[in-house]
Ligand SMILES: Nc1nc2c(c(=O)[nH]1)N[C@H]1C(S)=C(S)[C@@H](COP(=O)(O)OP(=O)(O)OC[C@H]3O[C@@H](n4cnc5c(=O)[nH]c(N)nc54)[C@H](O)[C@@H]3O)O[C@H]1N2
């Protein structure tokens with residue numbers, strides 16, 4: 001199931017100056033209706049904003065409304081996002097332009113770039129894509145682009161790309177995502193649904209009923225700065241209410257995060273050894289069982305398989321009872337704390353708010369499965385303010401849903417058939433058996449997204465995945481629009497090797513990102529501020545419908561992804577563009593149609609008390625339309641119906657109940673994911689007998705960016721250390737290593753090396769360090785990343801055969817003080833141009 005679709009469907013320090021190498025861009029075409037002086041309202045992932053314009057140039061931006069005292073600085077850097085580091089013209093890598101059939105892929109990232117005419121770039125891509133499909137088959141094209149692009153229902157670059165690729169023959173897709181790769185595969189077996197993107201027991205219910213709130217491996221103060229459509233900020237308002245309440249708050253995290261600091265003095269901070277939460281939970285479960293502090297009735301009525309889990313818990317088979325003492329040795333949390341916490345959670349109404357980082361680890365299925373097992377023993381699932389939730393930290397999970405309808409958006413279309421240079425109809429309607437077989441083969445080749453490097457390197461290899469077999473396709477053409485694999489993929493040195501396999505790589509990008517630099521052909525793309533769109537604000541609340549009005553002229557030769565793919569459709573074959581553009585529609589026509597459909601539903605529902613005006617009027621007004629939640633939605637409790645009647649409202653699992661033991665998984669016979677939750681040693685961790693390095697490097701999401709996005713803005717001046725990504729190093733470790741705040745350090749392991757800027761702190765546990773994901777990859781000649789991109793160091797082995805998810809958080813490194821002359825960054829500079 002595709003996550004974002006699901007979400008929609010289911011709801012109705014010391015810093016040196018920024019070394020900016022890219023010059024400011026000039027004004028491209030000027031739309032007469034654009035505001036030249038004044039302010040324009042729009043929204044981005046980081047919320048609704050007023051963007052100010054002077055003489056046609058954006059000068060600043062500020063939040064439209066502020067609902068809490070928790071700061072969100074991401075909204076202040078719009079001008080940098082529009083004017084810095086832009087790709088100005090369509091560009092082709094020199095060797096590719098000279099000979100696309102033998103394009104010297106090994107020179108990607110080093111070759112010179114040649115500026116070409118837009119029309120020529122379009123022709124080139126259409127021709128080479130056709131050639132690839134003709135020579136290598138449909139399953140040789142990868143265009144999944146799992147990624148964060150920009151908000152806006154129409155200009156969704158990943159969907160626009162899929163629409164083009166589908167209409168012209170299809171592409172190999174990707175399964176799952178990087179966010180919850182393990183969670184979304186294990187949870188359907190255990191809970192019958194993915195849990196991770198679903199609505200949670202609402203915050204008002206938690207605030208009224210919970211006595212204890214356990215924030216387990218989650219940093220909502222950082223991650224709620226963004227939302228998948230746009231944040232409504234209500235998550236912040238409720239966090240503030242939580243802080244002002246009399247609830248007991250417990251934070252379980254090896255790092256004292258922004259959230260840890262926000263609740264300082266109010267919350268208890270428990271710091272387990274990274275990747276050992278499963279062991280800690282097992283210790284808690286053991287203590288609850290032995291002291292009879294568990295809900296036997298709940299286990300009997302609502303779960304299956306506790307009897308199969310129990311022998312493991314008690315150590316009947318392996319001779320290792322999972323006692324608090326056993327757990328303590330692994331997770332580093334004292335026996336006393338483990339016992340007290342377990343009993344406290346049993347005796348008080350407790351909401352466990354789990355984050356996603358612990359499942360982005362080797363055997364990442366286990367902490368989730370164990371957390372549910374523990375919650376089942378506590379017996380509070382489905383009660384107001386009890387149980388667990390895996391989305392309180394993301395896009396406003398738990399914020400009550402308003403009754404507004406959801407505004408539609410561009411769709412990925414169906415697979416089309418092209419013959420003799422013409423669009424012949426949709427594949428589903430064509431009775432060509434050979435073609436059908438080829439399409440089936442292409443679809444069956446979809447692979448878990450984080451396997452990308454492995455796939456490129458090993459075409460034809462067969463892997464296990466969630467009870468099925470997948471045979472890797474032979475990818476020869478990659479198209480990326482709206483993502484940054486040379487930021488998000490684990491083990492970038494492996495990806496770099498793998499990247500030499502395909503003949504063609506095309507990237508639509510706004511900026512000269514590491515991925516754009518690793519392409520053969522780049523199309524410069526507009527920012528969301530250079531085009532019209534429409535968006536919901538609040539992914540769980542659906543609180544606003546927001547016009548996203550173009551703020552500023554398109555810069556340089558930048559074009560909307562829609563324009564680029566419309567032109568590619570036209571160049572590819574007769575009849576494709578007509579369908580792609582739905583009969584030559586302009587962006588505003590689509591936007592109006594989404595609005596009109598939503599407005600119709602809303603206006604028919606008198607109870608909402610909202611009257612949507614005509615589109616032109618609404619658009620002209622440039623104001624968000626607000627919807628309120630209902631009393632019923634405010635009082636919503638996750639799994640309450642199941643608790644009320646587990647037969648009538650059975651879960652989607654084979655038994656209809658919570659599966660503490662899963663026959664389905666047991667029957668898969670995997671060595672790395674068995675029939676019930678268990679502690680399995682990660683490939684790398686601090687307790688390993690043979691350690692490959694000495695410090696566990698966690699890489700959470702950056703509070704100051706969205707992955708790599710915003711990395712070019714002057715916000716970086718506030719956090720970069722010695723012009724590198726900051727790394728938090730524990731005070732005792734730093735002392736031993738002779739490192740002080742402000743030093744440049746080498747961080748390395750067998751997979752690679754990066755430079756980072758040291759921040760010595762007690763906010764990380766001993767032998768743990770933190771470097772956030774998303775620093776722009778900036779390799780020197782030896783492959784050392786000068787800027788501090790974490791994914792040079794991470795491992796790309798899969799979490800398990802069940803999910804094949806990424807395991808970013810399972811990374812050991814060594815740290816040393818850097819000696820010699822610090823290299824200058826090139827991350828934010830343009831690549832070499834041919835003159
Ligand atoms: N080590 C480690 N790695 C991780 C993670 C981790 O925790 N640790 N987290 C993982 C997770 S959960 C995720 S979601 C991924 C995120 O990975 P990505 O989504 O790939 O990361 P972004 O940096 O947001 O990349 C989005 C790119 O799209 C471009 N863009 C924005 N708008 C548009 C547009 O309209 N059109 C086009 N064509 N391009 C546009 C931006 O400039 C940017 O370069 O990273 C994953 N990688």
Ligand SMILES: Nc1nc2c(c(=O)[nH]1)N[C@H]1C(S)=C(S)[C@@H](COP(=O)(O)OP(=O)(O)OC[C@H]3O[C@@H](n4cnc5c(=O)[nH]c(N)nc54)[C@H](O)[C@@H]3O)O[C@H]1N2
Nearest residue numbers: 179217218219223257274275355356357700701703706707
């Ligand atoms: N500002 C901002 N917000 C974002 C994003 C962003 O890039 N920037 N990205 C968005 C996206 S795409 C996603 S997927 C979500 C990510 O949401 P999450 O995956 O939940 O966020 P992370 O920041 O990776 O990790 C959360 C916390 O888990 C802790 N942690 C790490 N390893 C362990 C462990 O082994 N045990 C325990 N107990 N804790 C551990 C980390 O120290 C961190 O404080 O955030 C979203 N929100």
Ligand SMILES: [Mo]
Nearest residue numbers: 177178179180
């Ligand atoms: Mo994510």
